[in-house]
Each structure stands twice: as structure tokens, then as C-alpha cells.
Amino acid sequence: MKKTAEKTFSTGEFAKLLEVNKDTLLYYDKIDLFKPAGTFDNGYRYYTFDQFDQFVAIQSLRAVELPIKELKTYFDAPNIQSLQQLAMEQQEKVAREVLKLQDIQFFLEQTVALTKEMKEISIGEVLIKPLAAEPVVYSEEKMDWSISMEDLYEQSTTFFKKLGVKSTAAYGIVYSKEDFSKEETERESYLFCRLDDPSAKIKPAGDYAIIYHQGPYDELSQTFATLLTYLEKEQLELDGDIYEEYLLHSIVAKEEKDYITKVSAKVKRLA
Structure with missing residues (x-):
């Protein structure tokens, strides 16, 4: 038996002290990341309190999801320069994950809002509703409806990729009020x-x-x-762009006949 004057802890006792699962210590031992201080004659592992700080250091880096392989390499010869490099690399990974989560959050927020809205709509009826100001991004290039559907898809995909948006929960086509008064084939539109x-x-x-x-x-x-007939009847006129927004089309319906599109435009009373 290895002699030690220090207080020793069994695997279970040391795991309790560290507030971790006993299996974590056994796994770290197996992969040579964190070994027991020694082994008794009966084969049981033991740890000492002096190992507490070392384990906390390992868990600190594991908490930021540093891979086991990189942890093992680092703790072979820990130093400030290596730690800084590891932290910078992991910081970049976390930043990418944050952006990914923000995109997911954006999609889910829009989806919740739109599904609530879609439960309350009346198809084909015009309503006048006060809306708050909000940011809207327009595409730089106008839509060319003479090109193929594949090319139109590529055009819209390029627009969303440039914005870093992977969802299609809040997009559509916009027309200026001047263009909207033209014949349909002459209107200029933008995403x-x-x-x-x-x-x-x-x-x-x-x-x-x-x-x-x-x-x-x-x-x-x-x-x-x-819409235009209603505005004329109610003595209203267009006072801004016209938005043709696609409400979760292919997510909530299999066939085009069930797609729901929202058309909205700022209006004002005729002078």
C-alpha cells in the first residue's frame, strides 16, 4: 500500500466533495485526464484534498465545452499562452453558436406571432389597424418576373444569405404606391x-x-x-408601400390553394 499522511477520499467521497457524478471521476481516470492520487492494496482508488484545485481547473474548461482531447493536451503542460489560445478559439466557437441561437430565436418568435395572427384572420375582409413603426430591409435588386422559378429562388436565397437569415417567417414582396397604381405587368417589386x-x-x-x-x-x-375598392368606398388612399407577406406557406400547408398571404399598406383619409 502507498503510504500517505494526508486524508484520503474514496471515489464516491471525492465525487461528493466536488459535487459531480462518481462516473465522471472513473471516466477521467480511464482516459488519463485526471488520475487518483493512488490505489490501496485492495485495489480501491483514493484521492486527496490537494487534487481539488486541479479538478476544478479541468471542470472550468469543460464548462465552456472545451473538447476532452484539447484538455488533455493542454494539461500535459499548462501555461498562460496556451490557455489564452484555447480561450480565444473557444470564444470564436461560442460566438458562432450565439448567432445560430439568435437565428433560431428569431424564427421561433416570428412563427409564434404569425400562428397567433393566422388564428384570428378573416380571409378576403379588409380591416384598418394601427401598427407601430418597425425596421424593414429591402433587396437592392428589383424582382425580374420574366426569369425562371429557379432563378427567382436563387435571387431570394442570395438576399436572405446576405442578411444572415435562414428562416422565411417574415418576408415577401413590396411595391411602392406609385408602382402599385400601374398595370400588374409594369409594377416594380422588391423583396x-x-x-x-x-x-x-x-x-x-x-x-x-x-x-x-x-x-x-x-x-x-x-x-x-x-383592397382598392374598399379604400375608394371608405375615402382612403395609399400613403406608403404595399407589402405582400407570405405567412409560413409551406410550413403549414401542403397545397398552394391553402397558402395565406397578408397584404398591408399604410393609408390616410382623402384630403
């Missing part, structure tokens, strides 16, 4: 995304006319006509 971004413009607060369309894209013209 937009509701997103707080340095390149965003502020969509102004005010009263908005809102109408929900259910069905294919090529039937939207009738919904636009319904």
Missing part, C-alpha cells in the same frame, strides 16, 4: 424582410389597411382589387 439590421429602413407607424388572401399567387390580383 423585403422584417428584420432589425443596419441596412433596414423604418416602416412608419400609422393606420394600415390589411387583407388576407388564401390561395395561389396568381389569384392575388383579385385580393388587390378588393
Whole structure:
């Protein structure tokens, strides 16, 4: 038996002292990351209090998800320079994870908001609703509807990648009020995304006319006509851009006939 004047702890006792699972100590021993102080004649491992700080140091780096392999290499010859390098590399990894989680959070927040909204809508009916100001990003290039669907998809994908947005929970097509008064084939349109971004413009607060369309894209013209007829009847006029927003189309419906599109535009009373 190895002689020691120090107080010794069994594996279970040391695990309790450190507030970890006993299996953690056994695993660290197996991979040669943190070994017991010694072994009694009966084969049982023992630890000493002097090892407490060393284990805490290992757990500190494990807490920031440093890989076991890198931990073993570092603790072979721990030093300030190596620790700084490890911390900087892990900091970059964490930053990427934070961005990933922010994107997930953005998608889920939009999805919750939109699903709540979709439960309360009336298809084909116009309502006037006050909306707060919000940031909106427009694409730099206008949509070219003469190109193939594959090219249109590529155009929209490029726009979202540039913004770092992987979800499609808050996007659509936007028209200026001047272009909206033109024939459908002559209108200029741009992609937009509701997103707080340095390149965003502020969509102004005010009263908005809102109408929900259910069905294919090529039937939207009738919904636009319904909106304009309503505005004329109520002596209202367009006072800003027109937004054609796609509400979780393929996520909540298998067929295009069940897709729901939200059309909204800032309005004001005729002078």
C-alpha cells in the first residue's frame, strides 16, 4: 500500500466533495485526464484534498465545452499562452453558436406571432389597424418576373444569405404606391424582410389597411382589387408601400390553394 499522511477520499467521497457524478471521476481516470492520487492494496482508488484545485481547473474548461482531447493536451503542460489560445478559439466557437441561437430565436418568435395572427384572420375582409413603426430591409435588386422559378429562388436565397437569415417567417414582396397604381405587368417589386439590421429602413407607424388572401399567387390580383375598392368606398388612399407577406406557406400547408398571404399598406383619409 502507498503510504500517505494526508486524508484520503474514496471515489464516491471525492465525487461528493466536488459535487459531480462518481462516473465522471472513473471516466477521467480511464482516459488519463485526471488520475487518483493512488490505489490501496485492495485495489480501491483514493484521492486527496490537494487534487481539488486541479479538478476544478479541468471542470472550468469543460464548462465552456472545451473538447476532452484539447484538455488533455493542454494539461500535459499548462501555461498562460496556451490557455489564452484555447480561450480565444473557444470564444470564436461560442460566438458562432450565439448567432445560430439568435437565428433560431428569431424564427421561433416570428412563427409564434404569425400562428397567433393566422388564428384570428378573416380571409378576403379588409380591416384598418394601427401598427407601430418597425425596421424593414429591402433587396437592392428589383424582382425580374420574366426569369425562371429557379432563378427567382436563387435571387431570394442570395438576399436572405446576405442578411444572415435562414428562416422565411417574415418576408415577401413590396411595391411602392406609385408602382402599385400601374398595370400588374409594369409594377416594380422588391423583396423585403422584417428584420432589425443596419441596412433596414423604418416602416412608419400609422393606420394600415390589411387583407388576407388564401390561395395561389396568381389569384392575388383579385385580393388587390378588393383592397382598392374598399379604400375608394371608405375615402382612403395609399400613403406608403404595399407589402405582400407570405405567412409560413409551406410550413403549414401542403397545397398552394391553402397558402395565406397578408397584404398591408399604410393609408390616410382623402384630403
